Amino acid sequence: xxxxxxxxxxxxxxxxxxxxxxxxxxxxNLSIIENAWLLVENDRIHSFGxxxxxxxxxxxxxxxxxxxxxxxxxWVDSHTHLVFAESREAEFVQKIQGATYAEIAASGGGILNxxxxxxxxxEEELYERxxxxxNELIKLGTGAIEIKSGYGxxxxxxxxxxxxxxxxxxxxxxxxxxxxxxxxxxxLKFKENHSAYIDLxxxxxxxxxxxxxxxxxxxxxxxxxxxxxxxxxxLLNAGLKHGLVPKIHANQLNCFGAVELGVExxxxxxxxxxxxxxxxxxxxGGSTTIGTLLPGAAYFLRMSYPPARDLINAGAxxxxxxxxxxxxxxxxxxxxxVSMACIQMKLLPSEAINAATINGxxxxxxxxxxxxxxxxxxxxxxxxxxxxxLSYIPYSFGSNLIEAVMISGxxx
Ligand code: NIG
Ligand code: FE
Numbered sequence: 001x002x003x004x005x006x007x008x009x010x011x012x013x014x015x016x017x018x019x020x021x022x023x024x025x026x027x028x029n030l031s032i033i034e035n036a037w038l039l040v041e042n043d044r045i046h047s048f049g050x051x052x053x054x055x056x057x058x059x060x061x062x063x064x065x066x067x068x069x070x071x072x073x074x075w076v077d078s079h080t081h082l083v084f085a086e087s088r089e090a091e092f093v094q095k096i097q098g099a100t101y102a103e104i105a106a107s108g109g110g111i112l113n114x115x116x117x118x119x120x121x122x123e124e125e126l127y128e129r130x131x132x133x134x135n136e137l138i139k140l141g142t143g144a145i146e147i148k149s150g151y152g153x154x155x156x157x158x159x160x161x162x163x164x165x166x167x168x169x170x171x172x173x174x175x176x177x178x179x180x181x182x183x184x185x186x187x188l189k190f191k192e193n194h195s196a197y198i199d200l201x202x203x204x205x206x207x208x209x210x211x212x213x214x215x216x217x218x219x220x221x222x223x224x225x226x227x228x229x230x231x232x233x234x235l236l237n238a239g240l241k242h243g244l245v246p247k248i249h250a251n252q253l254n255c256f257g258a259v260e261l262g263v264e265x266x267x268x269x270x271x272x273x274x275x276x277x278x279x280x281x282x283x284x285g286g287s288t289t290i291g292t293l294l295p296g297a298a299y300f301l302r303m304s305y306p307p308a309r310d311l312i313n314a315g316a317x318x319x320x321x322x323x324x325x326x327x328x329x330x331x332x333x334x335x336x337x338v339s340m341a342c343i344q345m346k347l348l349p350s351e352a353i354n355a356a357t358i359n360g361x362x363x364x365x366x367x368x369x370x371x372x373x374x375x376x377x378x379x380x381x382x383x384x385x386x387x388x389x390l391s392y393i394p395y396s397f398g399s400n401l402i403e404a405v406m407i408s409g410x411x412x
Pocket of ligand 2: 081
């Protein structure tokens with residue numbers, strides 16, 4: 001056994017062993033121990049408490065004086081598209097110059113642009129590029145991450161992406177979940193025959209993914225012109241038969257029943273939610289499905305933000321994630337997402353931190369492992385510089401206040 005004792009922690013934030021995600025008014029309940037100690041045993045949190053009553057029964061190999069700095073559990077990013085081949089900053093400039101979505105698509109841009117790059121890239125190279133991105137995010141405090149396929153759009157290329165995610169799972173010592181997003185867009189060849197692509201997903205991709213155990217969840221881009229409600233229902237029901245729990249890209253562009261579908265199917269989360277009406281807010285609020293907000297995408301696409309306060313008032317469970325991808329959010333910095341949630345959606349700092357940690361952990365099924373400071377959870381911690389108060393984290397947007405990140409009991 002190896003023990004590390006952290007002493008004089010100014011604020012130990014996110015102390016919770018809740019067995020349920022935080023809903024509605026409870027989202028703001030963020031528990032903090034001032035002037036704390038924490039004992040790490042190997043890769044796990046062994047015990048913790050207030051410095052006034054330190055009861056450490058073992059002899060630690062290392063005693064680390066935290067000097068009144070702040071410690072948080074690492075961020076849980078429950079929605080990303082981290083595995084992609086190339087960035088798309090040319091489209092970014094085209095959009096600045098006024099190009100529309102249709103024009104960008106016509107000039108070979110968008111999801112299909114990323115798909116043609118995935119088709120060409122060597123699997124080893126795809127893995128290496130993805131690993132570099134993941135390393136950057138871990139240094140920014142991400143200690144668990146969900147990663148989607150969906151830039152393959154053929155059986156071969158979807159499997160290539162999922163194998164890369166599987167390798168990331170094996171190599172990295174943080175919880176990673178894989179989500180199959182074959183239903184992200186229609187490949188050109190199926191532009192006029194949507195049902196044939198849906199059949200391909202159901203009859204060819206899903207059986208192979210189950211056989212090779214390549215995914216934990218299934219996601220669908222449920223939007224008008226992409227995967228309509230009935231098509232999404234058929235796809236996600238097929239996924240369920242292959243053991244994949246549903247998630248949905250819902251209500252990003254249209255409010256036409258995607259949230260309701262997610263609730264009906266028992267989706268773990270419905271993500272985006274920029275376009276909500278009273279009925280969809282009420283439905284989500286009364287359900288156990290988590291609403292995952294992605295402020296980075298709304299920011300980058302200059303869209304209106306999800307109605308976070310209305311969702312909280314309706315009793316919904318909210319999580320916060322990055323949506324890291326080359327098209328609509330080329331940042332996976334969760335510190336920025338927390339800041340944006342406070343600035344643009346008026347979440348309280350405590351609400352945003354809970355949404356980006358414990359509720360994110362529930363949104364990717366890793367709540368027994370990470371998401372809070374609790375005995376037995378992984379010692380995945382962020383050490384922040386000394387600050388006047390916790391609100392300083394979202395307030396000082398753009399600053400990197402992180403001094404160190406601990407993953408599985410070791411500072412990286
Ligand atoms: O979550 N909305 C759909 N999918 C991605 C963006 C896709 C892309 O442009 O590459 C998203 O925002
Ligand atoms: Fe997304």
